[in-house]
Structure formats: structure tokens, C-alpha cells
Amino acid sequence: MSLILVKSLRPKTQDRRHRTFMEGTGLLIEQAKKAAEVISSHSGPIRVFGQYDADGITATSIFLKTLLRECKSFHSTILKQLTKTHFPFVEASKESLLVFIDFGTGQLNFLNQLKDKKIIIVDHHQPQGQPENHIT
Numbered sequence: 001m002s003l004i005l006v007k008s009l010r011p012k013t014q015d016r017r018h019r020t021f022m023e024g025t026g027l028l029i030e031q032a033k034k035a036a037e038v039i040s041s042h043s044g045p046i047r048v049f050g051q052y053d054a055d056g057i058t059a060t061s062i063f064l065k066t067l068l069r070e071c072k073s074f075h076s077t078i079l080k081q082l083t084k085t086h087f088p089f090v091e092a093s094k095e096s097l098l099v100f101i102d103f104g105t106g107q108l109n110f111l112n113q114l115k116d117k118k119i120i121i122v123d124h125h126q127p128q129g130q131p132e133n134h135i136t
């Protein structure tokens with residue numbers, strides 16, 4: 001699908017956009033590989049939080065299916081949003097690896113404080129702040 005989009009652009013724009021697209025894709029693959037390594041090297045159960053909307057539920061389903069395929073045990077919760085109200089609930093998670101799908105980049109201030117956890121954020125929203133080292 002991406003190749004069709006690139007072909008439809010004018011030559012000058014095409015080259016610039018193509019390079020940017022490829023750089024972005026390379027970075028995405030790099031980050032996905034890092035996340036995959038964290039998950040495959042993790043032996044305990046994984047806690048997954050996903051957003052209650054079309055892309056959140058879809059992405060969470062795909063993610064959980066992948067965990068099933070990899071024989072990983074998990075506990076999944078769909079939340080309407082990840083707000084201050086949910087922070088104590090998230091903080092009380094017994095699992096040492098937490099995954100946030102379709103939210104999390106807007107709550108980095110909170111997630112940065114959970115230093116005893118490994119955290120993976122899979123989110124397409126603009127990050128609010130900088131993730132610390134325990135966050136992939």
C-alpha cells in the first residue's frame with residue numbers, strides 16, 4: 001500500500017518523501033525489534049492495557065494474539081482512557097512487564113515513575129515528555 005502512495009507523488013517530492021518514509025519505517029522496525037526482544041526474554045506474565053476505541057481494541061487484539069502464539073501468559077484490560085483515576089490501578093499491577101497500547105505517550109510523567117517495571121508503549125499519539133530507560 002505504501003509503494004502505491006509513493007508512486008502517485010511527483011518525482012521531486014517522491015524522492016524526498018520516499019526517503020523520509022524509509023527512515024521512519026527503519027526506526028519503527030528498530031523499535032519493534034527492541035520491544036520484541038523485551039517480550040521474548042520476559043518469562044513471567046505480561047500486563048496489557050489497551051484503549052477502548054476502534055484502533056485500540058484492534059491493536060490490542062493483534063498484540064494478544066501474538067502473545068498467545070508465543071505462549072506468553074498475560075492479563076489484559078481495556079480502559080476508556082488512561083487518566084489519573086487509573087494510575088493507582090496500573091501501579092497495583094503485580095506483573096513486572098506492562099504494555100500500553102494506543103495510549104501511554106501522553107502519560108510519560110506517570111509511567112516514568114514506575115521504575116521497578118519494564119514498560120512497552122505502542123502508541124501513535126504525540127509523546128508528552130521523554131521516556132526514561134525502563135520504557136521501550
Ligand SMILES: [Mn+2]
Pocket residue numbers: 051053054055056102
Ligand atoms: Mn485510539
